[in-house]
Amino acid sequence: MTAQPPTPVTLTGRHIRLEPLGRHHLPDLWAGVGPDPEVWRWIPSLPPATEEELGAILDARLAEVAAGSAVKFAVIDLPSGRAVGVTGYYDVRAVDEVVEIGGTWYARSVWRTPVNTEAKLLLLSHAFDDLGMGRVYWKTDALNERSRNAILRLGAQYEGVHRREKRRDTGVWRDTAYFSMLADEWPTARIRLVERLSRGAEPSVRPRS
Numbered sequence: 001m002t003a004q005p006p007t008p009v010t011l012t013g014r015h016i017r018l019e020p021l022g023r024h025h026l027p028d029l030w031a032g033v034g035p036d037p038e039v040w041r042w043i044p045s046l047p048p049a050t051e052e053e054l055g056a057i058l059d060a061r062l063a064e065v066a067a068g069s070a071v072k073f074a075v076i077d078l079p080s081g082r083a084v085g086v087t088g089y090y091d092v093r094a095v096d097e098v099v100e101i102g103g104t105w106y107a108r109s110v111w112r113t114p115v116n117t118e119a120k121l122l123l124l125s126h127a128f129d130d131l132g133m134g135r136v137y138w139k140t141d142a143l144n145e146r147s148r149n150a151i152l153r154l155g156a157q158y159e160g161v162h163r164r165e166k167r168r169d170t171g172v173w174r175d176t177a178y179f180s181m182l183a184d185e186w187p188t189a190r191i192r193l194v195e196r197l198s199r200g201a202e203p204s205v206r207p208r209s
């Protein structure tokens with residue numbers, strides 16, 4: 001049975017909500033992220049100097065959604081109701097049961113909090129349990145140790161490095177590290193993620209159109 005491609009939905013956990021990304025999230029994202037060099041250090045785009053430049057970056061992501069090449073989410077912090085980051089699905093190949101999780105960045109204020117762990121739990125649950133994917137993968141700059149370690153903590157397997165894989169806006173070429181998780185590895189990874197988040201209490205995952 002072929003997997004189903006992802007569509008814009010809202011996924012809600014205990015700490016965050018993932019909702020379809022829109023231009024209306026720009027003020028929150030600019031207030032939380034702005035031109036912070038640490039947030040943009042490993043992102044191919046140059047750091048935005050103004051809210052309008054961040055808006056142009058969002059417009060590029062929304063164009064990917066409109067073209068059908070991605071499904072993008074704003075990461076909403078439930079206590080504050082504010083957007084604190086962006087994540088999404090890319091490279092959807094339903095016939096091969098493959099999808100990439102990527103395009104992720106967060107305000108530094110939510111680093112080392114449950115936000116990223118729960119975002120990945122929601123995305124993985126939706127990909128494997130709802131859409132029927134057989135393989136989810138991630139890629140990151142091979143030099144980005146923080147991102148590589150975060151992906152490994154999810155339970156993903158390191159696959160190797162594609163050399164000279166992407167040109168940054170600065171013109172510098174990057175090597176890209178690849179990681180993946182298969183459907184038969186997901187149940188064990190899910191248990192570990194849930195335990196990390198809530199000491200055994202599973203967050204609810206409620207998709208809605």
